[in-house]
Amino acid sequence: MTRCVIAEDESLLREALLTQLQKAWPGLEILAACDDGASALEEITAHQPDVVFLDIRMPGLNGIEIAAAMAEVSPATQIVFVTAYDQYAIEAFDKGAVDYLLKPVAYDRLVATVERLQMRAQNTDAKQSAMSAVSDLLAKLGSSSIASGGLREKEPLVWLTASSGTETKLIMIDDVAYFKADNKYTVVMTAEGEALLRKPIRELLDVLDPTMFKQIHRSTIVNFRAIASVLRDEGGKGIVKLKNRPETLSVSQPFMILFRNM
Template structure:
């Protein structure tokens, strides 16, 4: 049975695509349905599916960043991008022979895509061409409209409430329904799940390196890889080290 991961941050669109896939490809096994790029990357690395449907614009890692990381994390996974209409992206996908679906997803287009994916030797861009295309798209596509990134936050430390500048945060770490905020001065507790931070942090400065960890790139002193392939981050202002899930190590290659 063909395994598949679906990644779409909008719940209604995700459920709609899952329903259409169940009808168009009954034997397809959806092993994970994800709402952000980091979860998608970890799910694909864990399950090694034959197919992944990736929304281009997601919290945390974009679909393009996930696809780039898959060259190492799951090189045999065939990616289908799901995107709102953008003429530049459509033209680039067509030139690169990359599968894509436009929102709202049309049944006829999905059926044609499924037929191509079922081929034993599907045509498509080779890894080098795909990497070049993804880099080109990442530079050229306009940034998604979003609120200005978070500048400061309030978090609790015992009976005290702290006002913390986001630039002073070394990293955020998930703690059940809450998030631990680590600065040079110590830790505080933010009453918000870590996933919600992905929508409001500056994606050029804060990167998810693990399902439960978001790090400030400015706070990193060095990144190394251990024998198992897992990354180890040393910080400038904190004595502890942070683990980088193996799929996320690709994100540091060009830094």
């Protein structure tokens, strides 16, 4: 049985894609349907699925970044990008012979994509050609606004307010060392100490500058400018040492791709 992971942050579109896939590909086993990039990459790393449907715009890691990481953590997985891009971007996918689905996903287009995926599963040369096309596309997009966070429609957050006991603090984003999930809230850590933000960490991913803040674990977002060094342990996981904080942060093995050039 072919195994699959879906990554789509919009719940209605995710459910619609699930329903359409169940109809178009009855033998497909859906291992996970994720609503953010971090959980998607962790599921892909854990399960090594045959196919993954990747939304390009997601909180935290976007589909392009996940695909780049998959070259190391799940290289044999076939990728289908799901996109709401304009025609210019669509042409880039077409020229690279890369599978994509345009939102909202049309059922007949999905059926055609499923047929190509099934054909490649039986044809090693065709599968290798598709993987090469994805690699070429990622190389072209590596320095583009897509891969660097140019998908954003809003200006990134500059400051925030968070609670510290009975005091409400105004904290500049540049001063944040990292954010840590705490149930429905988020702990904000600076050199001076911690404060509590009454917002889940997932919502922060939509408003932080992606060139400055990166998710290194499902529950942790770090300011890259606050990092002093990164160590890799024997299991492939990482340990981040900070410049102005004594504690260290754990990096999930899939997210070590972020530190390849450090």
